[in-house]
Amino acid sequence: MTRPTRTQPPRSWTVTPARYDNPDVQQLLWQLHTAQLEMYGYADDPTDTPAEDYTPPQGLFLLAREVTARPAGCGGWRSLDASTAEVKRMYVHPDTRGQSLGRELLLRLETDARLRGYTHMQLETGV
Template structure:
């Protein structure tokens, strides 16, 4: 029997969660040789009132994560979306993204934004498939030739 996928709010500073985020950062650093892979994310960004952070478990194993952080009134930025390689292709990223959008909407936000890179075709397909539309690069991504930025009304 395949264990069920469960999502829950978490503290991104917890060792198990921080390890998952570190795996994502290492993967991004490998894809974009000159970056540290952090995506300009600070764990405090995933804590109320600045944001939230979700983890996904399959059984007892932590396999996915994602969060959002406040950008400006009415707008949050989706950050640190990740699924461990052994759990990819099972729809977990779409479930995390949908849950983040629902929680942002419930919290009174009207838009989500995000950034991903040109070397992440699965992420690009996920966001486009979820209804995200391209926007000009913003903030720290303005001069990054690898960045693709998106926005969605929620």
């Protein structure tokens, strides 16, 4: 008996490292900020975080773009201590959700932190 295979839609985005203060990253972070305010009534100000927190080797920030070059998602990790990294600012634009972009961003962040010697990763999520 054969099993049906699940085919993934062709990837419609690219993921590359970006500076935290990149204008396209900031655009997505303000969208995240607005969504958090609507959901929880509060949100961290993205400008309160220094861009250096996400600069290798103590961090990394990723930017995903659709093939049209529109920013589609982002996320980063930063060092909390010698063995612990923290995932922050994960966001996928609503038009891009459901395509596993968030999963890919998280996998790349985890992989990068692990390759840099971090053995624990922390992620705080909303309710």
